[in-house]
Amino acid sequence: MTRLFNDPAAFADEMTEGFADAAARWVQRVPGGVVRATAADEPTVALVVGGGSGHYPAFGGLVGPGLAHGAAMGNLFASPSAQQVYSVAKAADQGRGVLLSYGNYAGDVLHFTQAQDRLNAEGHDVRTVLVTDDVWSAPADQQEKRRGIAGDLVVFKIAGAAAEAGMDLDDVERLARHANARTRSFGVAFGGCTMPGADAPLFEVPKGRMAVGLGIHGEPGIDEVDIPTAEGLAEMFVAKLLEELPDGVTVAGSRVVPLLNGLGSVKSEELFVVYRTVHRLLDEAGATVVEPEVGELCTSFDMAGCSLTLLWLDDELERLWAAPADSHGYRKGAVAPQRRVEVHVDEEDAQLPxxxxxxxxxxxxxxxxxxxxxxxxxxxxxxxxxxxxxxxxxxxxxxxxxxxxxxxxxxxxxxxxxxxxxxxxxxxxxxxxxxxxxxxxxxxxxxxxxxxxxxxxxxxxxxxxxxxxxxxxxxxxxxxxxxxxxxxxxxxxxxxxxxxxxxxxxxxxxxxxxxxxxxxxxxxxxxxxxxxxxxxxxxxxxxxxxxxxxxxxxxxxxxxxxxxxxxxxxxxxxxxx
Amino acid sequence: MTRLFNDPAAFADEMTEGFADAAARWVQRVPGGVVRATAADEPTVALVVGGGSGHYPAFGGLVGPGLAHGAAMGNLFASPSAQQVYSVAKAADQGRGVLLSYGNYAGDVLHFTQAQDRLNAEGHDVRTVLVTDDVWSAPADQQEKRRGIAGDLVVFKIAGAAAEAGMDLDDVERLARHANARTRSFGVAFGGCTMPGADAPLFEVPKGRMAVGLGIHGEPGIDEVDIPTAEGLAEMFVAKLLEELPDGVTVAGSRVVPLLNGLGSVKSEELFVVYRTVHRLLDEAGATVVEPEVGELCTSFDMAGCSLTLLWLDDELERLWAAPADSHGYRKGAVAPQRRVEVHVDEEDAQLPxxxxxxxxxxxxxxxxxxxxxxxxxxxxxxxxxxxxxxxxxxxxxxxxxxxxxxxxxxxxxxxxxxxxxxxxxxxxxxxxxxxxxxxxxxxxxxxxxxxxxxxxxxxxxxxxxxxxxxxxxxxxxxxxxxxxxxxxxxxxxxxxxxxxxxxxxxxxxxxxxxxxxxxxxxxxxxxxxxxxxxxxxxxxxxxxxxxxxxxxxxxxxxxxxxxxxxxxxxxxxxxx
Structure with missing residues (x-):
């Protein structure tokens, strides 16, 4: 449960403030969220992500070279407003267009779309790629209805690397869409988080039981079973995700990135024990594991749960996945030094029109x-x-x-x-x-x-x-x-x-x-x-x-x-x- | 609590196995733990760290360029054996000597010292610097009796950067000792972790209460109070740590690195809210905050607690703190590419003599x-x-x-x-x-x-x-x-x-x-x-x-x-x- 706060109503604001202090090497605040504190030598497409707060490193923690250019940071588990998205995207735009990318939730779609309409009307080139990786949130033939969970990071990483490489908005959008099409996730939960100042957790799962496919905000899952062993969970994860391969993928001979994500209270040690079997099973199925991630990639405060995401690579995706990135919450390889910049936001951009x-x-x-x-x-x-x-x-x-x-x-x-x-x-x-x-x-x-x-x-x-x-x-x-x-x-x-x-x-x-x-x-x-x-x-x-x-x-x-x-x-x- | 495991008795082994798979870009297994999977162009002093498992990223997660060369990974919360330390240190030694560094706990001291004696007797130059940052574990005039907590990372980072810079063992040892002398930590806890397969947490703190100065394995603290606000906790942390400055440090005009560490279930969002006030208080006291860290730096499974560590810089320490590092669990800046190496361990080195x-x-x-x-x-x-x-x-x-x-x-x-x-x-x-x-x-x-x-x-x-x-x-x-x-x-x-x-x-x-x-x-x-x-x-x-x-x-x-x-x-x- 969340124990440390001042006024619960001020939590999201104070969190953003503390985050911006702690992450000053990477970000600067703008109305509605944060944008990068640094800039590459040449202008690039800007990747703007966002969503409710409470999912660190999503979303502010993913702003930095090789990843996002800005993050609209909503209240706790609440979509940012259209105004927030507008303000962040406008501050992030370098004249080469903006890709908005975020998990597919109704509130986010509503507000990001309003912001996109307004920016497009003002002459910015703004596109959207929704993340829809959660296999349990809608049937396979309705991928567009699926929620986004830890697959967010995959799509952001690919799009961010494409932007950093200087690609134009068409290519960045295409690759983000392609990454999303090749990404599938499966999550389980043992218990929900307790929000700042709340008396009870957001949801509960009976002791010893595990909710299968339950969403990160407590959205209903599809089943409840006894908590399996670590091996049993890995088998459940891998079997389902190998059942639902993206178009054109066959397991044997494939190259695949597994992301084993802890939602908050399932710690690294447990994740490593589960990962041990995930790795073996993918190996036995004839796939080659490439640069896996095991850790907290998209959380829900201290929710007890975890998810497995698989990204099925091709050459283009593999190059982008391997590219360096440097943000407060996600770092990989060696990013070339960038110059610090200070973004000035017009007072009126911070206002609704x-x-x-x-x-x-x-x-x-x-x-x-x-x-x-x-x-x-x-x-x-x-x-x-x-x-x-x-x-x-x-x-x-x-x-x-x-x-x-x-x-x-x-x-x-x-x-x-x-x-x-x-x-x-x-x-x-x-x-x-x-x-x-x-x-x-x-x-x-x-x-x-x-x-x-x-x-x-x-x-x-x-x-x-x-x-x-x-x-x-x-x-x-x-x-x-x-x-x-x-x-x-x-x-x-x-x-x-x-x-x-x-x-x-x-x-x-x-x-x-x-x-x-x-x-x-x-x-x-x-x-x-x-x-x-x-x-x-x-x-x-x-x-x-x-x-x-x-x-x-x-x-x-x-x-x-x-x-x-x-x-x-x-x-x-x-x-x- | 720990929910995902197979045989609890096999947990530490399976965790190490999964970790080595997940972190294969950084580490390779040797009997007793892991060593780096890469080598710098020139031999350097080897930094070998270690301790019980359950504290990720300590200790295996801190092995990589700019940080440790090897980690002896004991069973859950149990010191590695002398044999484990010996095996890891011998595999890590590049002929320029070994610095052993670890938190000051009786079991660790016993086993690391036995390993050191054996290695010294065999002609290796092996030294030790204990980490003793926890201000509540012994009075100020008995620093040598204090426990090591999140200050581990500080001492390892400084020693690792010194080794990477090519310094000799005398200098690496001196700087590690200097870093420890300038590092102080203060921890609090709301509840203990539940080990794999255990029925109950390691310790409990009454609901709504906070144990002050309690150790990360449940070692007794000095007081129990109502859980304060985030601001109240930040004030408590900073006041105590400013009261107990290392020799020669005055706050006003100093440069200081704050590390706000979550022990497992206190999540990033809460830490940012607390950090917001820590940052302000240090600022108000006239100190300049340098490259802070807010996150999980030394955990205790899913223990609910956090700690503040302050490292008081001088020019030499600041250069080393700012140096790049790249490990599974701690990354900073851009590390120059290194070549992959494979370490061969003599069968008999893995055996007691x-x-x-x-x-x-x-x-x-x-x-x-x-x-x-x-x-x-x-x-x-x-x-x-x-x-x-x-x-x-x-x-x-x-x-x-x-x-x-x-x-x-x-x-x-x-x-x-x-x-x-x-x-x-x-x-x-x-x-x-x-x-x-x-x-x-x-x-x-x-x-x-x-x-x-x-x-x-x-x-x-x-x-x-x-x-x-x-x-x-x-x-x-x-x-x-x-x-x-x-x-x-x-x-x-x-x-x-x-x-x-x-x-x-x-x-x-x-x-x-x-x-x-x-x-x-x-x-x-x-x-x-x-x-x-x-x-x-x-x-x-x-x-x-x-x-x-x-x-x-x-x-x-x-x-x-x-x-x-x-x-x-x-x-x-x-x-x-």
């Missing part, structure tokens, strides 16, 4: 900015009470996190509105600021809600009750997908689901938005009261020494509070009907 | 060889029963381990005796073989017993009852020190202590050795019966679902069995009176 908007949408943006100010005020008033509930139910920081996020959202929303932004853009700016300053899961969830509702409102179309209801429903779906919670789990989902359903039903029944919102708020408040009651019971039970009563969080309570506050803003706002 | 012996001692050696054969036979007969007891009490491998060890000891003892060895040498060969083949704690303990008794018997003096009693008493002390167990803990200590005391008392009372041995055996058997009774109770309790009844091991039972068997050998042997 403000596009054109209709007059009606700008007016709505102003209403939203006012509503955000009301929400911040309401949360100030309620912060002590939210903190009190969270001290019984969680770690006590919910009130502070909501305050910090809503203040930042208020300020960013107001600035955007004053700059002429439409409804979608005001909410996008507010979302970015909320997530940035609040951190933590609730910060990410609130950013998701604001952004999703904003997408439904757009920057040019007239607002309708239907559009608001659709946006809220999409936000509700996004929150459920994000937190993997269901109604009854005593989280914000308990409130947002009935809120969204009631709002849709009332709007469908032809009621005015203000009335529909009021009815929906009633439904959310009923859920919030149920959580608050449980928390009160829990408080009493805890003081009587009981521990197994579940862990409600105050998300439903603060959600209902926000809905009620926004309702007042709607009632006062003639623009919405 | 057989020195001159008196005729009487050779006769006694023959008696001992026969007794070892009887012991192997007795353990064959009892293996099932010992396994049955151990399946209740432990992991069920005790019988197999004792068989494997005693067979190897029988064969090695017989070979030595036939080659004319005296009593001490026969027992030394038997001990080496037992430890080598049995592995595990019981293998190491039995090797210690045989070796210690052998030392008392010598290769030239006549055997007396007093000499035997003294040897057994020394062995009893060694076993207690080794396992940190006391009488009543239901381990072999329960049997060996009354055995040794009774033997000494009976001999002091003037009884013949055979009679004294019989009386001592009775005492050992009484202890063994008590263990066996407890195991029977435990078996019943376990089947009734109770778990907290303690974990006796069958060591006392097998010890008594060996004593009884040896008694028969004594009674038949007219040489001993």
């Amino acid at each position: 403000i596009g054109p908007a209709s007059e009606a949408s700008r007016a709505l943006g102003d209403v939203i900015a006012s509503a955000l100010a009301d929400v911040a005020q309401a949360l100030d008033d309620a912060a002590d009470e939210l903190g009190r509930i969270d001290r019984v139910a969680g770690d006590g920081d919910h009130g502070i996190g909501m305050q910090r996020g809503s203040h930042a959202a208020r300020d960013a929303g107001r600035r955007a509105s004053e700059a002429g932004a439409g409804a979608q853009t005001v909410l996008a700016h507010a979302a970015e600021a909320w997530s940035d300053k609040a951190g933590g899961t609730s910060g990410a969830i609130w950013a998701e809600i604001l952004k999703t509702v904003g997408t439904a409102l757009t920057d040019d179309e007239a607002v309708t009750a239907q559009r608001v209801a659709d946006g809220v429903r999409a936000a509700s779906d996004a929150v459920r997908a994000f937190g993997k919670a269901e109604v009854g789990d005593k989280t914000m989902v308990d409130a947002i689901v009935p809120f969204a359903e009631t709002l849709s039903a009332e709007v469908a029944a032809g009621r005015r938005l203000g009335d529909a919102w009021a009815a929906a708020t009633d439904a959310a408040e009923a859920a919030a009261r149920s959580t608050a009651d449980l928390v009160a019971t829990l408080g009493r039970a805890r003081s009587h020494g009981e521990k197994s009563i579940g862990t409600p969080d105050p998300g439903a309570v603060s959600f209902a509070l926000v809905c009620r506050t926004v309702h007042r803003a709607f009632v006062d706002a003639p623009a919405t009907t | 057989i020195g001159p012996a008196s005729e009487a001692s050779r006769a006694l050696g023959d008696v001992i060889a026969s007794a070892l054969a009887d012991v192997a036979q007795a353990l064959d007969d009892a293996a099932d029963e010992l396994g049955r007891i151990d399946r209740v009490a432990g992991d069920g491998d005790h019988g197999i381990g004792m068989q494997r060890g005693s067979h190897a000891a029988r064969d090695a003892g017989r070979r030595a005796s036939e080659a004319g060895a005296g009593a001490q040498t026969v027992l030394a060969h038997a001990a080496e073989a037992w430890s080598d083949k049995a592995g595990g704690t019981s293998g190491a303990i039995w090797a210690e017993i045989l070796k210690t008794v052998g030392t008392a018997l010598t290769d030239d003096e006549a055997v007396t009852a007093q000499r035997v009693a003294d040897g057994v008493r020394a062995a009893s002390d060694a076993v207690r020190a080794f396992g940190k167990a006391e009488v009543g803990d239901k381990t072999m200590v329960d049997a060996i202590v009354p055995f040794a005391e009774t033997l000494s008392a009976e001999v002091a009372a003037g009884r013949r050795l055979g009679d004294a041995w019989a009386a001592a055996t009775d005492a050992a058997e009484a202890a063994a019966r008590s263990t066996a009774d407890l195991v029977a109770t435990l078996g019943r309790a376990r089947s009734h679902g109770e778990k907290s009844i303690g974990t006796p091991d069958p060591g006392a039972v097998s010890f008594a069995l060996v004593c009884r068997t040896v008694h028969r050998a004594f009674v038949d042997a007219p040489a001993t009176t």
Whole structure:
């Protein structure tokens, strides 16, 4: 479990700060992540990687000569925002184009794609190669649906070496795609990590058992078996990966790179014992092992698990795999000395853009900015009470996190509105600021809600009750997908689901938005009261020494509070009907 | 905990095998450990490091250009034998002398010193620099009593760079000593590792608490406090280390290398958050941070803990710290390409030597060889029963381990005796073989017993009852020190202590050795019966679902069995009176 932190909400920021100090020989900070602190003599294609934090050496630890040029570093296990990716990629671009490469997760795809669209629109040549190496995450004929795990390193290494060799963006993209097509991974887990400040691990596997194919964030696996011997695990790994060879590969006579990756708590000594058999089995199958890697290549905090990745080489891939690389978290061979450079980031590149908007949408943006100010005020008033509930139910920081996020959202929303932004853009700016300053899961969830509702409102179309209801429903779906919670789990989902359903039903029944919102708020408040009651019971039970009563969080309570506050803003706002 | 293994007794061997496969670009196996797979153009001083296994990258992971030339790799957390050190050092020596460097632990000092004496006697120039960086393990005015922890890497790095630069043994030794004198470490722990096949961690720290100054194998610390914040821990680390500066160092204006080391389960992300404050505090104190290291530099399987090491630089140390290095577990900068070499180890270098012996001692050696054969036979007969007891009490491998060890000891003892060895040498060969083949704690303990008794018997003096009693008493002390167990803990200590005391008392009372041995055996058997009774109770309790009844091991039972068997050998042997 994670034991050392200050404010859990500040963990990712402080981690990035400490990392940049520790890795100053390789990286420098830019808004959204890090880029290289050095440059080659000639400009090259820039490889920009990224994803959630908590996977060291992925992703900042892989920035340096022969590897990535920049890494967008999101919050813990949370995709970086489009703005972060944009900022890092723009700082990394040397005029020869940018390859974005990252593991195939919905949140990452969403945000990296938004950044890519924006950069392409601005005249940068930006391409994407997704890493999809995890054989258990989708069938073989749907490789495009597979997750990326330790295969990330393989694709990054090949693309980074191709860029370093001076190849153009077409070739770097082609080789990264080729490397991904020839890379397969198989992971197992014995237990999940415990995030900073959390009470319990992300997932648990019964003692003595092993989850097969389980994802690095606890995504479901395909089977659970007794923990095998080291030999048994090596046999399981190799048998499956030899069953699923990339097109055109036959084992006998092949050259192959095995990467045996520890996720955090499976240590080098165990990995070497497993590797001993992996090496023998590949050898017996007639393959030649080339420059293997055994160690922590893509982790998940202190998750207990490991994975085997096989990269099936051809001559071109082998040259690139053997090429030198030098980053904080991955070093190989002798890299030629490079000169230090200092990257200057334009202030405005670190900001979300403000596009054109209709007059009606700008007016709505102003209403939203006012509503955000009301929400911040309401949360100030309620912060002590939210903190009190969270001290019984969680770690006590919910009130502070909501305050910090809503203040930042208020300020960013107001600035955007004053700059002429439409409804979608005001909410996008507010979302970015909320997530940035609040951190933590609730910060990410609130950013998701604001952004999703904003997408439904757009920057040019007239607002309708239907559009608001659709946006809220999409936000509700996004929150459920994000937190993997269901109604009854005593989280914000308990409130947002009935809120969204009631709002849709009332709007469908032809009621005015203000009335529909009021009815929906009633439904959310009923859920919030149920959580608050449980928390009160829990408080009493805890003081009587009981521990197994579940862990409600105050998300439903603060959600209902926000809905009620926004309702007042709607009632006062003639623009919405 | 360690989850992936095959036979726990084979873990260290299989780990070394897998490591050598994975790290074939850097190392090749020799009996006792690994040496470099490459050589520089000109011969250099050879740096040989080593210690118990379980501390990756220490020690095999630190072999390569710019670092060590060889590593003696002992069993898990157990010193390598003198023979292992001898074999590795001899293979590593390039004719310019050998520096042995390792952490200051009694077992390591014993075995490395024996190897050094033997190598020096054979004409090699071999010196030693102990690493003593752990500030909590002894007061400041007794630095020579301090343990070595992550400071190992500092001393090895400086010595390795000095050797690589072509310096002679005097300079390499001087600089290693200088680096050690300027290196201080402070460690904390939240919980111990669980060894392969073990039921419980090596030590436990109450939840939410932190042991201050606790050693990496669970050696007692100096305090226990609530887990502080990351900032609090950084402040604790830096304050203490700035309090205890090496001679001639003042903080302001100094150049210092911080090494923030994770012991296994404290992951990079947490270390970066802690490092952020370490960096700031050093900066605020007026010191300039130079090329820091944050990561896993010296581990203890998956122990939850971390340490801060400070190396206070001068110009000479800074040049050596900045020099390139390239090993499986530690890489820095660009090392010039080296040529691959294959080391040939003389068969006889891998064997313990057989020195001159008196005729009487050779006769006694023959008696001992026969007794070892009887012991192997007795353990064959009892293996099932010992396994049955151990399946209740432990992991069920005790019988197999004792068989494997005693067979190897029988064969090695017989070979030595036939080659004319005296009593001490026969027992030394038997001990080496037992430890080598049995592995595990019981293998190491039995090797210690045989070796210690052998030392008392010598290769030239006549055997007396007093000499035997003294040897057994020394062995009893060694076993207690080794396992940190006391009488009543239901381990072999329960049997060996009354055995040794009774033997000494009976001999002091003037009884013949055979009679004294019989009386001592009775005492050992009484202890063994008590263990066996407890195991029977435990078996019943376990089947009734109770778990907290303690974990006796069958060591006392097998010890008594060996004593009884040896008694028969004594009674038949007219040489001993």
